Amino acid sequence: MVMLNRRGLIGAAGVSLGLMLRPAWAQAIPAGATECFARTAQGKLRGVRAGGLDVYRGVPYGGDISGAGRFKAPTPPKSWSGIRDATRLGAPAIQPAGGTYGVDEPAPDENCLFLNVWTPTGGARGKPVIVYSHGGGWIGGSGGSVIADGGNLARENDVVVVATNHRLGLMGFLYLDELGGEEYAGSGARGIQDIAAALEWVSRNIEEFGGDPSNVMIMGESGGAAKTSCLYAMPAAERFFNKACIDSGPVVRTMTPATASETTALLLKDLGLDRKSWRQLTEVPAARLLEAQMRLASNPNARPSKWTVKIGSWPGAPGEFGAVADGAILRHPFDPVAPAISRDKPLIVGGNEDEQHFFSLVSGDTAAWSLDEAGLGERMKTMFGDEAERLLASYRADRPGASPSDLFFAVHSDLFAIQGSTVIAERKAQQGGAPAYRYIFAYRSENPVPGTTAKIGAMHGLDIAFKFDNVDVQFRGRPFAGTRPEKYAAGKNMSRLWANFARTGKPSAEGQPEWPAYDLTRRATMVIDSECHVVDDPHREERLYWQQRG
DSSP states (O other): OOOOOHHHHHHHHHHHHHHHBOOSSOOSOOTTOEEEEEEOSSOEEEEEEETTEEEEEEEEOSOOOSGGGTTSOOOOOOOOSSEEEOSSOOOOOSOOTTOOOOSSOOOOOSOOOEEEEEEESSSOSOEEEEEEEOOSTTTOOOTTOSTTOSHHHHHHHTOEEEEEOOOOHHHHHOOOHHHHGGGGTTGGGHHHHHHHHHHHHHHHHGGGGTEEEEEEEEEEETHHHHHHHHHHTOGGGGGGOSEEEEESOOOSBOBOHHHHHHHHHHHHHHTTOOGGGGGGGGTSOHHHHHHHHHHHHTOGGGSOSSOOSOTTBOSOSTTOOOOBOOSSSOOOTTSSSOOGGGTTSOEEEEEETBHHHHHHHHTTOGGGGGOOHHHHHHHHHHHHGGGHHHHHHHHHHHSTTOOHHHHHHHHHHIIIIIHHHHHHHHHHHHHOSSOEEEEEEOOOEEEEOTTSSOEEESBTTHHHHHHTTOTTOEETTEETTOSOTHHHHHHHHHHHHHHHHHHHSSOOOTTSOOOOOOOTTTOEEEEESSSOEEEESTTHHHHHHHHHHO
16 A cells, blocks of 8 residues: 655645656747747846747846855846847756656756746737746745746737746755854745745836736646745735646645754754754755755655645745745745735635545555455554544535545545645635635546556646646656547636736636636535536535534
8 A cells, every 4th residue: 555645735736747748749940930039137148939930938036145145045147248049948847857848958956946928929918927837846846847838828829938847955045044044044934035036037028028017817736835824924025926827736734944944954864964054054065955855855754654734834844945934934835824915816716526546546556446344544644543434424415426446536635735825715705805816727627547447637737728628738658638639628728717817817718607706605616517507515525524523
């Protein structure tokens, strides 16, 4: 039996999707493409114009963050003379092998503060802007992801799409506030500060690319949703965006300084350093720091054997790296209440019906698709102890006739994203102000789970292909979204809902039902599929169970 705690789930998400997604094209400049040019505050850029799009890749939005800049706040990029080539991706952040998703990307590098821009060629200016934070947990991924290529979303919906690289793992979230004082204040949230710096770059430069700096939506999936949760509550980012989408990675609470300090102590011990010599961390080769990060992640003493944290808490264990809520640079995003600074910013939040399918797939847990009652009971007892029976009773009440495997996947999908999304929607609704819109992504790919007769369904990460309208991207040699023609309608629905939300603050798609705001009476939830529909308070008994458990 394969059991994954939260750390294992995110590690799988950070590495395995990059290994499994394979594009059917390369990043070479397409035949017939021409050059295009844009001027930023730092200098002139040369991009690629093709297929109704102007695309600029590898655009620097921050300065040097290696050496003396390591673990410090991002600074503005240096200016350049002449014309800078922006036809190739910039370096992704330092990360474990297999965690990036781009084509022809440079090797990971400490200096990773680059972004990519997709904008429709010509047309009216003042287009809505969507700024995307990539998935991969807190430790992997890049803004050059094939599945999240912004071209179709931009061209088909007349929006500007921006995707960022930013510091990850130890480089982005090592907590040094107690050791380094004011010089390193906020060090546990550097990766989030990087994205805030990218948003500032957007504010200053996006008009040159046809975008409206006063109409910016932030969004992210999985680890990118966690980062978006943090940005929604971060004062440094407040003035640079107007609305947000938190997709399959809700964070109600993030890491505390106490836990982050334990991680820092573990790192120093691993590297043979004491508290007085901590500044040597700025001189340790990046590759050695990455090796230490990976050793800490595999430390069994830092892994709780049972689920002991609250829904939406991520990360939580010593040895993990993720945004630290220091109370100054960053608070807990939605705990105890939704952030007041974003009271007037509308929000979409939700997850995928079959989130857990992905994690069972990448961990090789094929037995999860053929559980009997005894096998389900054993797994639930291991994870939840004496609570297991009561928990399962709530799921059986909501899902009569569900198989043991169905129940296992439902519980773990809730743990990962669904119930945390509910908490965020509830707290946003309680706050008043701008509305929250809750969703469940339900389009099921018929691609097989190897070694079983099961299908991958609406697994974690599948939604990315739909919100970016990239439903033909490849997965294990097959279209990630499957081959059913209905996928095209589902892709149009989701991408239009998100693009119109970016445009107006209200999600809508032609031919689909109106999406009501979430409230504490109806709890309306949009089910996104080839034909969307609204469900009131879906799986009520499960929601009530998790609410009383806290």
